[in-house]
Amino acid sequence: MSEQASEDRLDRLGALPIRDDLRGLVPYGAPQLDVPILLNVNENTHGVPDDARKAILAAVEAALAGLNRYPDREFTRLREALADYLGHGLAAENIWAANGSNEVLQQILQAFGGPGRSLLSFPPTYSMYPLLASGTGTEYLAGRRASDFSLSADSAAAQVAEHRPNLVLLCSPNNPTGTALGLDVVEAVYAAGEASQTMVVVDEAYAEFAQQGTPSALELLPGRNRLIVSRTMSKAFALAGARLGYLAAAPEVADALRLVRLPYHLSALTQATAVAALQHSASLQANVADIKLQRDRIVAGLQDLGLTPARSDANFVFFGSVPDPRAVWQGLLAAGVLIRDVGIPGSLRVTAGTEAETSKFLSVLAGLLGTGPAADSVDWTHTRNDKGLP
Template sequence: MTEQLARLNRLPLRDDLRGLTPYGAPQLDVPILLNVNENTHGLPKSVREAIAISVERAVAGLNRYPDREFTELRDRLAAYLGHGLTSENIWAGNGSNEVLQQILQAFGGPGRTAMSFPPTYSMYPLLASGTGTRYVTGRRSDDFGLTAESAAEQVRAEAPNIVFLCTPNNPTGTALSLDVVEAVYEAGAASEAIVIVDEAYGEFFHAGTPSALELLPGRERLIVSRTMSKAFALAGARIGYMAAAPEVTDALRLVRLPYHLSAITQATANAALEHADALLANVEDIKVQRDRIVSELQDLGLKPAPSDANFVFFGGMEDPRAVWEGLLEAGVLVRDVGIPGHLRVTAGTEPETSAFLARLRELLAAGIR
């Protein structure tokens, strides 16, 4: 036991938190960071300038609390999402993780259960633990897929209060068909389950892949969460949001901290949304690199999963840790997600993608795989 852990254990920590480790990927100083699915293109100059102007206006009023209802931001997010949504359907927080936490605070808690289908976003069990919500796991097929029939059967058997459906799924990048969402929603009726469709990477869907936003009308227990960290290149600003029935946003007002979105955060998000077209142009470039990675990994004899996200999950390796270390030696950091035989790489810029693929070819040629 480390001294740090020993000191922690001397505190009167909740029993269910003992032995846990914090969420987080390695933070290493290397030239090419392709491990946490950031938008490596950064913000265009025009957007940086617009944000600076918007923040400067907000700075003049920092002696006052921000708009508690972040009215302008909700209006802009509703307009951006479309699908007939209005500001009454929108909620936002400091990253989509805070939004998910608020949902669990409102609809989870002691005596209630949250369910998801691993491998999936590793924050779901941590958010459940932090809110005293029991967490149960469903099953996927051997190829990490999830059918409507299987998902619905498992939800009926577990009768959870909350279900997480991540699409595109992290870490696999695979998208769910809407029939899975519909089947889970119907199967959760008996337990009045809140169904959260986590579309953090929704802007990277292939053309024609539908969003669960289409299913919101008439489904008061359905929530679609999004983030501005990925497509909008605002990971450092911490802005996430969701769309749902107005009564769901009212429920979150019962648990949110006062004035939880700072004036600076609101100003940043509003300026970015005003320049959404410029930011989404980079999304198309990222999708090109993602599809390139999938194609070239297949040519190298590896097994990439079909991806609708800004990353690629790939297998076919006997020693992925050795591959991870070999990439790191060349200054390329990818993610070891702990799934045997697999790694995950973010689709970066064209030069970053080329550097990753070139080094991977060298490793495979040297017999490291």
């Protein structure tokens, strides 16, 4: 789309009677480019293992026979399978699911947020949180982190006590920094929200990639009916295209979400796909192990290049001390490697891909920084606009 056409489209949008708080906003979304190596949106680049793929095909084939009927609106079999996968003494009544963890979070905000209510989170963190708040008419409160992007129990609890929000969203492992929170932070936030009856949501989208010994907030669910732990099958299960997110919480939380969900919101094909994948979680976890290996290899490689990667409990690495992030981003793109500029000065983020993708990324990056042979082979004439980016 040309610049003039884009301006005309914006003018026509502005002429519509949309909500005032949506005027001037742009849709969320990372660049979707035709590039050989895509390491920008934390997808599982290993794909679905063959045994899981065959099981999914068979399950979808079976579901087609009943596609003229509405799906099970309680997705009972899926909730049972998710509870079995999570363990921790959870049962189907503790589980809820929707089309991606973004919809799970949206439904939480629809039930517990809204006009006159507030959501507290701690940037830099997942950029969808303020957008979800805006979409549900919930006031977004941006909390504070330390200069190294860490969040202590005392600081988080003090901010909850200060703002008395209706909801707190804790991302662990955090996106974009990749670091997990200690359970002491979750416990402190939950206790600090007692007076205001604050709902505490721990977004564990990347939990399967955590370092050994990193605990999950699932351990804290017993006796805490205001605590919610959200997960996704997009990352560890390589099902980003299937759109299946879920949560674990007290049964009454799922009852609250039933009040705001759309009828039959999970298709029969989505349910069949997810159940089949869960039945083959062992082979999918083998890919997770390799991704963690490549992630740690990236961390070591970045350190060797004089950069400062953060300790990562996710399937990506956030790294600083980048001399010119925009130029490095462009240079990598010109060489066929797309990573993420998260807008934090001196920093970039890269997804851990396959061994070959990791090797290519590290090799090109070394060249761009003047420490490897790839420097002379990179075409620096490409720019963001050349690639169709805003």
